[in-house]
Each structure stands twice: as C-alpha cells, then as structure tokens.
Amino acid sequence: MSDGLVRGLDGRERCFWCVGDPLYESYHDDEWGRPSADDRALFEKLCLEGFQAGLSWLTILRKRENFRRAFADFDPAAVARFGDNEVVRLLADPGIVRHRGKIEAAIANARAACASIEREGSLANFLWRFAPDPLRHRRPESRADFAARTQSPESRALARELKARGFRYLGPVTAYAFMQAMGLVNDHLAGCPTGEICTAARTTLLLTGQ
Numbered sequence: 001m002s003d004g005l006v007r008g009l010d011g012r013e014r015c016f017w018c019v020g021d022p023l024y025e026s027y028h029d030d031e032w033g034r035p036s037a038d039d040r041a042l043f044e045k046l047c048l049e050g051f052q053a054g055l056s057w058l059t060i061l062r063k064r065e066n067f068r069r070a071f072a073d074f075d076p077a078a079v080a081r082f083g084d085n086e087v088v089r090l091l092a093d094p095g096i097v098r099h100r101g102k103i104e105a106a107i108a109n110a111r112a113a114c115a116s117i118e119r120e121g122s123l124a125n126f127l128w129r130f131a132p133d134p135l136r137h138r139r140p141e142s143r144a145d146f147a148a149r150t151q152s153p154e155s156r157a158l159a160r161e162l163k164a165r166g167f168r169y170l171g172p173v174t175a176y177a178f179m180q181a182m183g184l185v186n187d188h189l190a191g192c193p194t195g196e197i198c199t200a201a202r203t204t205l206l207l208t209g210q
Helices: 022-030 039-052 057-062 064-070 076-080 084-091 100-120 123-130 143-147 153-164 172-181 193-208
Strands: 005-007 013-015
Touching: 013 022, 013 193, 022 057, 039 057, 039 064, 039 076, 039 100, 039 123, 039 172, 057 064, 076 100, 084 100, 100 123, 123 153, 153 172
Parallel strands: none
Antiparallel strands: 005 013
C-alpha cells in the first residue's frame, strides 16, 4: 500500500485524511472528487468552503444538513432574495456557523451565482472552464505530496474571476479545495479505488454533460 493510503475497518483502502470517522469516510467514498455539473451542488460547495475558512471541513460536514435547512437547500435564486431579516435569523441559528461576514458572503455569492448563470447559461459552464487538463494533472503519490497541494495556477485564476464577479471568501486556497471536492481536479491518492471511480465519472461528464 502506498504512503497515504489506509485500510479501514471495512477492508477498503482510502486516502489517509478521512479514515477514523464514518461520516468523513462516507464523504470520501461517495462525494469528494466526484465531478459535478449540478449548479445547486456547486453553489452549495462554494458557500460551505467559505464557511470552512479557519475551521475543519469535518466541522462543516457535521453541520451540513443544518446549513441546507437554513439556506433554502442552497438554491441560489432563493438565497439571493435573503435580506436583513434572514441575516438576523441566521445569526441566531446555533446549527450553523454564526459569522456575520460569512453569512453575508453566502448571500452575496448567491447573487453573483445567479448573475453568472444568466451570463453563462449555468454555473457549471463558468466554473468548469478552470478545470485543468486531466491528462496533465498527476494524482498525489504521498501524504506530503497531497499536503503540498493547496493552490494551483487554475485556482488562482478562478479566485480572481470569482472576486471580479462579486463572490466573497473564495481565495485561491479555498478555490482549490472546491476544485478538489467537486472533481475539477482528482486529488485522491494514487492507488485509491475511489480515485479511479472519479476518473471514470469525469470522462462520462465530459462526454455526456451528466
């Protein structure tokens, strides 16, 4: 087994960062790195990555259902209509991260997302333009290799464009984490079986758009 892969109690090999928590393992197996062209899912992840700033992803993952209830299941059009009353409601919600700047950023991001959908036809059309050629993106070989991947030329370009369009709390490091999670890059460790599934799913997405 290569450095960075760990065998779980169920006998399945996984990337080291998720092993030990069933919720995290399920997220690794079923979501992280799976390419998506679903605008709601993409918008949700942009928002949650912003809320994660300064926290662990597992903290956000444990609160995700609360976030979905609080933010209208991350329907961009619905969140874009949030006003002062919703900000007050959200600041009083103990089930989410009660940070005014991040809450207001999520609402601003919804408005920016709606504008991008109007301009591009979909949020996916805009975001996937920043995905690197998968033939040139090598999957990490070790824990150290994985840890070193905090941003890329593509994530820096995406962060610049997001800022220009009015998105907030989405710098190049956060943008790269978003790209990893939504399959714009495949950073499952080399040899991770889920990484092979993600590669096949990306091929299907690029061929069919689904």
